Amino acid sequence: MVRRIRRAAALFAALLLLFGEPWSVFVLLPDWPAAATITGTVLFAAAMLAFPFLMFHGHGPKQNDAAARTGDVLLGTAWVLFTWSVLGHVLRLTLLLAGVDDPTRPRIVAAVTLVVAVALLVTGHRVAMRVPPVKEVDVVIPKLGQGADGLRIAVITDTHYGPLDRTKWSEKLVSELNRLQADVACHAGDLADGSVAKRRKQVDPLGGVQAALGRFYITGNHEYFGEAQAWLDHMASLGWDTLHNRSTLVERGGDRVLFAGIDDPTGAASGLPGHGPDLPAALAGRDPGVPVVLLAHQPKQITQAREADVDLQISGHTHGGQIWPFHLLVRLDQPTLSGLTTHGSTQLYNSRGSGFWGPPFRVFAPNEITLITLRRPA
16 A cells, blocks of 8 residues: 555655646746636646546556557657656856846747757658658678678668558658568567557568578567567468577578577566567577577577677667657666677667557658678678
8 A cells, every 4th residue: 555655645746746847847937917827737737637537448458549649749758858857957047148138038938848859749740650761780790601691681670560550651661671572570569559459550561571591580578468478470471480599500602600599588578378588499409600689679688699609689679768758767777778799699679660659750860771781700
């Protein structure tokens, strides 16, 4: 009982801060008409009280898509307004030092904050909803054979098909993937939010992805909020090779590369038999002379990959922070946000993801399709 009260108090304090800071910037203005102050206060209070209800009914057991869409937009908007309201204090201090007096000073701060927030929300929505641009990356693998030099891997991840119907987006994503004519296609987890029955319309276009040497899929943490095994089965029915703690060899030009995949760490506590990351099982019987490309949803799984002498780990999960400056919180849990990094003899490529979760915005964290080309050392 005490724990529940503490959680409720912490939630209320967080909501009060999230909505109260922009309220203080936009509503508490000198010489503001009483009617405007009352109206603004009522609107902010209503949004604050409605937010937890919308998120619970939208993303909780009921999976009410209309509530989820409204709650997600409200979350993204509140976060951006909060962030730039806080940063507005720097402008407020600058104006004070410049000798700008009330009521001009707070009105300038409110106006600038609003313009910046609206601009970021509009552009952030466009970025989130676009077909991701292709980011090309060369990765040098010392063990790579001559025949496998130039092997191309198209990576998507964190599509998060959910309350917002993105079937058309999914079809365009597939067209862009097929345009690349990659040897291998990979989906590094967080495929969809919700059941197969609710989301299959958006996911099914992925059955049309073309890759000459293989299409590989692993689970992310969001699969374990719903139907992880059902999603593995469904992706298999679409012709994808589900690397559920297992591996498969890909051969090109007489040389081989081992593609392995492991479950997301949340699978261990999911209650599903046989779920949870098992890298030894995935790499069982490996030839030490064959390079290994590992799909692991979370970048922090690099610790086990490095210990197992994996050559390249491909991950997602972070979204690059998705809405700045949320990346500061992500970095508390993950070793990297995006891009190619080296960890001992193991390299890690962390994609910012192709879709988005929740708020349909990406602010200073663009989405991507990654085209990785494996190269031999010069």
